[in-house]
Each structure stands twice: as structure tokens, then as C-alpha cells.
Amino acid sequence: MKSETCSKCGSNKIIHNTKIVDFGHGNAQKDLSVRIKTTDKTFFNKFERGQLKADICGSCGHTELSVNNPHELWQAHLKAKSL
Ligand SMILES: [Zn+2]
Numbered sequence: 001m002k003s004e005t006c007s008k009c010g011s012n013k014i015i016h017n018t019k020i021v022d023f024g025h026g027n028a029q030k031d032l033s034v035r036i037k038t039t040d041k042t043f044f045n046k047f048e049r050g051q052l053k054a055d056i057c058g059s060c061g062h063t064e065l066s067v068n069n070p071h072e073l074w075q076a077h078l079k080a081k082s083l
Pocket residue numbers: 006007008009010011057058059060061062
């Protein structure tokens with residue numbers, strides 16, 4: 001879903017596939033991600049993770065998020081629903 005123009009202002013200054021990081025303790029960088037639980041235990045559950053990436057408009061700042069593994073996340077979602 002790579003669009004070459006901003007869906008909000010129409011600018012073509014798009015910064016693709018920008019990593020989104022969280023600055024933790026001591027400025028340690030952690031990639032921001034989504035997760036879906038695929039087991040239903042009290043402890044030590046398994047998760048499917050999806051790393052978030054952003055396409056940013058260099059004119060108005062509009063940002064679109066996407067993940068690198070939508071198929072795996074969808075499978076995890078189906079599994080989670082049937083737990
Ligand atoms: Zn824009």
C-alpha cells in the first residue's frame with residue numbers, strides 16, 4: 001500500500017518505511033510493535049509480533065502506519081479468537 005502522495009494534503013514528499021522506536025531507560029531504542037496473544041495460559045504466553053513502520057508526509061506530518069507481517073498477524077488473530 002505504498003502511496004506516492006499524501007492522502008491528506010496531496011504532497012509527494014513521503015518518507016517511506018520509517019522505523020518507530022521507543023526510547024527507554026538510558027536511551028535504549030526499542031522498535032514499537034503490535035502483538036497478538038496466541039496461547040491462553042496464566043504465564044508464559046506466546047505472542048505474534050508485528051513491527052510498526054510509518055510513512056510520513058514531509059509537508060503536513062500526516063503519518064500512516066503499517067506492519068511487515070499482516071498475514072502472520074491475521075493467522076494469530078484467528079487463533080486467538082478460537083482460544
Ligand atoms: Zn501531507
